Amino acid sequence: MLKVQVISPEKVLFEGDATSVVAPAFDGELGILTGHAPMITALGTGTLRVEGGAGNQRFNIAGGFLQVVDDQVRVVTEQATAV
Amino acid sequence: MAQGRELKGRIKSIEGTRKITRSMEMVATSKLKRAQDRVVAARPYARALEAVIADLYSPELAERFPLLRQPEHGAQDDLPKSGSRAAVILLTSNQGLAGAFNSNLIKEARSLLARLTAGGVQTEIHVVGRKGTGFFRYVGTPVATSRVDIGDKPLAEHGSQLVDDLMTDFIDKKLDAVYVVYAKYNSPLSTPPVAERVLPVTPPVREGPVRDYLLFPNAEQILTVLLPLYVRNAVYRALVETVAGEQGARRTAMKAATDNAGDILNDLRRTYNRARQAQITQEIAEIVGGAEALSG
Numbered sequence: 001m002l003k004v005q006v007i008s009p010e011k012v013l014f015e016g017d018a019t020s021v022v023a024p025a026f027d028g029e030l031g032i033l034t035g036h037a038p039m040i041t042a043l044g045t046g047t048l049r050v051e052g053g054a055g056n057q058r059f060n061i062a063g064g065f066l067q068v069v070d071d072q073v074r075v076v077t078e079q080a081t082a083v
Numbered sequence: 084m085a086q087g088r089e090l091k092g093r094i095k096s097i098e099g100t101r102k103i104t105r106s107m108e109m110v111a112t113s114k115l116k117r118a119q120d121r122v123v124a125a126r127p128y129a130r131a132l133e134a135v136i137a138d139l140y141s142p143e144l145a146e147r148f149p150l151l152r153q154p155e156h157g158a159q160d161d162l163p164k165s166g167s168r169a170a171v172i173l174l175t176s177n178q179g180l181a182g183a184f185n186s187n188l189i190k191e192a193r194s195l196l197a198r199l200t201a202g203g204v205q206t207e208i209h210v211v212g213r214k215g216t217g218f219f220r221y222v223g224t225p226v227a228t229s230r231v232d233i234g235d236k237p238l239a240e241h242g243s244q245l246v247d248d249l250m251t252d253f254i255d256k257k258l259d260a261v262y263v264v265y266a267k268y269n270s271p272l273s274t275p276p277v278a279e280r281v282l283p284v285t286p287p288v289r290e291g292p293v294r295d296y297l298l299f300p301n302a303e304q305i306l307t308v309l310l311p312l313y314v315r316n317a318v319y320r321a322l323v324e325t326v327a328g329e330q331g332a333r334r335t336a337m338k339a340a341t342d343n344a345g346d347i348l349n350d351l352r353r354t355y356n357r358a359r360q361a362q363i364t365q366e367i368a369e370i371v372g373g374a375e376a377l378s379g
Contacts, residue, residue, distance in 0.1 A: 009239035011124035
């Protein structure tokens with residue numbers, strides 16, 4: 001299981017478990033599963049999908065970054081709205 | 084009993100005032116709660132940004148980022164050198180009745196401006212909030228920009244609107260430093276005014292072990308994106324903390340006013356009752372005196 005956090009300047013939009021995360025990276029979509037190597041990547045604009053755990057979640061995001069460490073995924077973005 | 088009627092009038096009026104201050108206290112308390120929640124909700128973002136910037140930052144990279152361009156220091160170590168230009172963003176509230184809250188902020192900004200000017204730095208001031216704007220209009224100091232539309236619920240966008248132009252000026256070397264004067268929210272009772280330098284960025288210090296991250300595209304590009312977010316977030320946080328500080332200060336001020344009204348009411352009621360009692364005593368004395376005169 002991945003522990004996922006979606007954070008905007010105003011608040012934490014989502015915090016919970018997921019089996020996979022698909023994020024719009026700066027150069028195209030990027031999928032994260034458990035056991036991913038530590039990574040930081042810049043994000044572009046698009047839809048972030050958090051799948052599994054408490055059902056599927058979608059967010060429209062723009063900019064920011066995604067960080068993966070020890071199966072913890074942190075999406076930090078300046079603009080995020082749940083879809 | 085002329086004095087009695089006068090006292091009764093004053094008691095009524097102070098009771099009215101106390102009702103008003105008490106309800107303002109209660110309004111501030113509930114707004115404070117919400118403002119406090121916003122301060123807390125803003126923390127994870129700031130912490131996450133800080134941690135990643137600290138991880139990626141290395142002194143070799145610093146020279147390549149205009150936002151990290153450190154100023155040459157002047158006579159006082161913490162100020163830019165003489166001949167440079169600095170901008171000060173002052174955050175104040177739109178409404179008063181919050182004790183010394185706004186005047187403390189204005190005082191802090193004026194002392195920073197005075198120190199900068201004394202060091203030969205050219206300054207410009209950007210004011211947020213009706214109270215600060217009004218003050219600078221009253222003393223006749225020209226302000227570069229002022230806005231009064233932010234109110235109780237600042238958004239992240241407001242932070243970027245305030246600082247984006249200054250960031251561009253800083254990159255174009257039209258500015259050498261940017262400060263924000265705001266109320267730091269320690270607790271509802273402690274909201275000291277502080278002046279914080281947001282530009283050039285002071286890189287956060289790394290905590291914990293160095294991790295070997297895969298970086299896409301690379302550290303330099305990621306920092307290019309994240310540093311502006313960091314600056315905007317510093318201003319956004321200043322905005323939310325100032326709002327929370329304002330409500331805290333107002334609650335304290337209104338609580339003091341309510342308590343004072345209670346003390347004054349006690350005194351007045353005592354004086355009123357004493358006057359009433361004295362009058363009754365006197366009337367009895369007169370009646371007794373009159374009766375004795377008749378029977379005698």
